[in-house]
Structure formats: C-alpha cells, structure tokens
Amino acid sequence: MNIEEARCGGRRPAPGGGHPEPLGALPPRPVHRVLFRQSWHDLVFLHWEADPFEVARLLPSGTAPDLLDGRTYVGLVFFRMYGLAVGRTPPLPHLGTFTEVNVRLYSRDACGRRGVVFRSLDCDRLLPVLVARAGFGLPYRWSRTSRRWHGNRLLYRTRGRGSSRTDAHVRIDVAHESAAPRPLDEFLTCRWGLHERVLGHTYYLPNAHPAWTFRRCGLLGWDASVVAAAGLTPPVDEPVSVLYAPGVPVRFGPPVRLPPGRPGH
Structure with a gap:
C-alpha cells in the first residue's frame, strides 16, 4: 500500500475524484477516536441549485464539486447546537450550546469521499467562533442568532454584527408526520x-451520526442574504429542497490530510 492509498483508507485514489463513496443513511466508516462531540437539534435545510463552475472556484485545493445528475447545490442550514464536548470529556456548560446558521457547498476528493465545504457559519457564542477559526480554519462569525417556536411553527434568524450584510431567516410549519x-x-x-x-x-x-429522520414541513418565509455574502449568486427562486429534522448526536474524528493536487485546482 502506498502513501496515497493509506490516506484513502486502503483504496487506490481515483484520478479526477471518480468512484465516489456510495450514498447511504449511515456513515461508510466508524469514528473510533473521537475528537469532539455535539448534538444538532431542530435542523432546517434549504437548498438551491448552484453553478458548478462558480462552486469549483470556492472549494479548497484537492476537491471538486460533488454532482448529482450533473447538478450541484448550495445549502443554507439552521440548527441549535447542544452539548459541545472535546473527546470523552463532559459537555462544555453554556459555551457548548448555541444557535448556528451556515452556508455550505458539496465536495468530493480524490479518494471519493463526499463532504461539505462551509462558506460561512454564524454563531452567537464568541469563544467557539475564535476556537473554530484558529484551530480548524472554519469561517465562523460572531453574529446575533435566534430560534423560536410558536406552536408548530419554527423561526430562525441571524443578523451579522457591524455593517456586513449577513442576514438570514427561515420560517416553517412542522407537522408530526x-x-x-x-x-x-x-x-x-x-x-x-x-x-x-x-x-x-x-x-x-x-x-458519524445515526440515520436522519425527517418530518413533513411547509416553508412560510425565507431570506438568504448570507448566500451572496458567502461569494455565491444569491437565490431568487424557492428552494428545491426544504427539510426539517428533529436532530442527531454527532461524533467527529481526527482530520485526515488529502493527497495534493487532485481532483480540484
């Protein structure tokens, strides 16, 4: 086994990032060594089609847009984070719970691994923002975020601090089915x-996390200004996918360095 195969979990890297991992409701590999843990609650996913060439320019070296039937997408995701913890230690009190709103793209590397690339992550806790930016290079921003339930209606909102236009909101009606x-x-x-x-x-x-469960929901209103602030063409039409999920516990493993130069730029 050569070095590149070792980095791909024993599989031969595919030129151009071909032979992607099959899609599935459960992770293709376990996370044995836990870097950190968290739980995601009350997730709302909004998605629009995106220009693959525009997306490719925004992805990190060694990755390319992941496509489904020749199309790729930009996602705007709202959720409440609970119980952020390092390794096997107890969750961080107060600082480990916050509302997050992120803009994400869909990537694939030369090992065929499908992933996400975050273009922005808005959070209402300053310390996690600073740690995530310094330790993982993630584009977190300290913003004003909120989540409110009104009966069976859920409202998320984020507003950037300062003069930057990083607003977003979503309002959905959630059914029990x-x-x-x-x-x-x-x-x-x-x-x-x-x-x-x-x-x-x-x-x-x-x-790694358990399989998603989704509930029927209806979109009542949205603002995706953060998408343009993240360097993408702002959506003008209704999302092509609107999803609500009650939540899952999540474990993250240690980072794996990609072989240089493929498949992206």
Whole structure:
C-alpha cells in the first residue's frame, strides 16, 4: 500500500475524484477516536441549485464539486447546537450550546469521499467562533442568532454584527408526520465529513451520526442574504429542497490530510 492509498483508507485514489463513496443513511466508516462531540437539534435545510463552475472556484485545493445528475447545490442550514464536548470529556456548560446558521457547498476528493465545504457559519457564542477559526480554519462569525417556536411553527434568524450584510431567516410549519427523503435529499444530507484548507493543506474531518429522520414541513418565509455574502449568486427562486429534522448526536474524528493536487485546482 502506498502513501496515497493509506490516506484513502486502503483504496487506490481515483484520478479526477471518480468512484465516489456510495450514498447511504449511515456513515461508510466508524469514528473510533473521537475528537469532539455535539448534538444538532431542530435542523432546517434549504437548498438551491448552484453553478458548478462558480462552486469549483470556492472549494479548497484537492476537491471538486460533488454532482448529482450533473447538478450541484448550495445549502443554507439552521440548527441549535447542544452539548459541545472535546473527546470523552463532559459537555462544555453554556459555551457548548448555541444557535448556528451556515452556508455550505458539496465536495468530493480524490479518494471519493463526499463532504461539505462551509462558506460561512454564524454563531452567537464568541469563544467557539475564535476556537473554530484558529484551530480548524472554519469561517465562523460572531453574529446575533435566534430560534423560536410558536406552536408548530419554527423561526430562525441571524443578523451579522457591524455593517456586513449577513442576514438570514427561515420560517416553517412542522407537522408530526414523518417524511421519506428523496434521492436529492439524501445526497444533500448524508454527508460524513467536511473539507477545509488549513495552513496550506486540505484536510478531511470525518463524522458519524445515526440515520436522519425527517418530518413533513411547509416553508412560510425565507431570506438568504448570507448566500451572496458567502461569494455565491444569491437565490431568487424557492428552494428545491426544504427539510426539517428533529436532530442527531454527532461524533467527529481526527482530520485526515488529502493527497495534493487532485481532483480540484
């Protein structure tokens, strides 16, 4: 086994990032060594089609846009983070719980691993913002974020601090009935890691969590100004996918450094 195969978990890297990992409701590999843990609650996913060439320019070296039937997407995701913890230690009190709003793209590397690339992450806790930016290179921003339930209606809102236009909100009506995900929804949500560029190298940070469960929901209103602030063409049409999930516990494993030069730029 050569070095590149070792970095790909024993599989031969595919030129151009071919032979991607199959989509599935459960992670393709376990996370034995836990770097940190957290739980995601009351997730709302909004997605629009995106220009693959525009997306490619925004991805870290060594990755390329992940495509489904020749299309790629930009996601705007709202959720409440609970119980952020390092390794096996107890969750951080207060600082480990916050509302987050992120803009994300969909990537694939030369090992075929599917991931996400975050273009922005808004959070209302300053210390996690500073740690995530310094330790993992993630584009967190200290923003004013909120989540409110009004009966069966859920409202999320974020507003950037200062003069930057980083506002977003979503309002949905959530039913008690479960909803079966479409192939597109599985492509967008069954993601078992993230790609990020840190100190001149691209890394893959794996995660694992139980299978998603979704509930039927209706979109009542939205503002996606953060998408334009993240360097992408702002959406003008209704999202092609709107999902609500009650939540999952998540474990992240140690980062894996990507072989240089493929498949992206």
